[in-house]
Amino acid sequence: MIFDKPLHLPGQKRKPLTTVISLPSDSLMRFAMFIGHSFPQSHLYLTQDEEMVTATAIPVAKKILKERLNNNVTPTFIICNMEGGESLLPGLLELLQDHKHYRKIPFFVYAESLDTVQKETLSKLGGIDDIITAKTTPEEFSTKLQFARKFRLLSAKTQMEEKQQKRMLTKQKVDYVLKRGFDITASGLILLALSPVFLVIAAAIKIDSRGPIFYISKRAGNRYKVFNFYKFRTMVADADKRVKDLSHLNQYDVNNANGGPVFFKLSNDPRVTKLGAFLRNSSIDELPQLLNVLLGDMSLVGNRPLPLYEAASLTTDNYAGRFLAPAGITGLWQIKKRGQKEMSVDERINLDKDYAEKTSFLYDMWILTNTPKALIQKDNV
Structure with a gap:
């Protein structure tokens, strides 16, 4: 006592x-x-x-x-x-x-x-x-x-959730600073180093077929932000006008009768020029997207920005999650499924959603290190 x-x-x-x-x-x-x-x-x-x-x-x-x-x-x-x-x-x-x-x-x-x-x-x-x-x-x-x-x-539960949210926000801020800093540095240096190569490719495209050097289209990226998307032209000049005529060759197994998501990819696309096939298979056609990265429209790593007609079919809760990630030149889909003919829409979207949920600077570095072996495609897609 x-x-x-x-x-x-x-x-x-x-x-x-x-x-x-x-x-x-x-x-x-x-x-x-x-x-x-x-x-x-x-x-x-x-x-x-x-x-x-x-x-x-x-x-x-x-x-x-x-x-x-x-x-x-x-x-x-x-x-x-x-x-x-x-x-x-x-x-x-x-x-x-x-x-x-x-x-x-x-x-x-x-x-x-x-x-x-x-x-x-x-x-x-x-x-x-x-x-x-x-x-x-x-x-x-x-x-x-x-x-x-x-x-x-x-x-106590509320305080714990608030602490977790603060930690998550801090992590997201750090990841954003690291990611954006790396994007600006890397894209700027690569553009500067490859500027002579760009001139050679531009001349080759003009000689190979009639039409512009760059293919510029509207794409939807992070949170459905619309921007001008740049690529070296790999198709004939009227390629976009022939989409409906070739829809029966779409490699995605899609039944859009109920208004489901739409993706359009062709195996051995007949619209692709001879030089364009080489540029695509070697992924050289993607290099102008470094300008999108420098401008902040895209990142080196992310989910592919989609044509507006594709993005318009992905606005439900089940699909919209893939737009929470930044648009990117390379990503999880590229290193796992690129060049494969058999791929469902759900499989593609699930990979995009998986990246959006796990996105971090370290995860980006892992994807980048695995990107080189995916650059050379086995099929003209």
């Missing part, structure tokens, strides 16, 4: 010394803690498997709490008598709020009467679930206790 001086305020009469009832430190018994002296009906607040531990002073209560925590035991609830010791109460509440094992403990204040100033002071402290008086019945206390437990569990 431990003895301590009772709580008192200056000018108040001291009460006789009160015994601090405490279980052995190695006990794992459930217990409720009472801090102070007068607690009418306190024994009626306990369940059959709970012991009552009474501390005459807040410093003693702190000591008991820490001793019991060493045995992984915390009180089921705490009631603190407000008769004296108000100045020490904030320190106790701070201890309970700052320690993860104590935050879920319901905390009540006992007072026979409180004036307006005291009520305002308590309301500003925080961490107090309710006020108990001599008139509070065991049934009323049980209701207050159940509500306090539910509220604290919900509060």
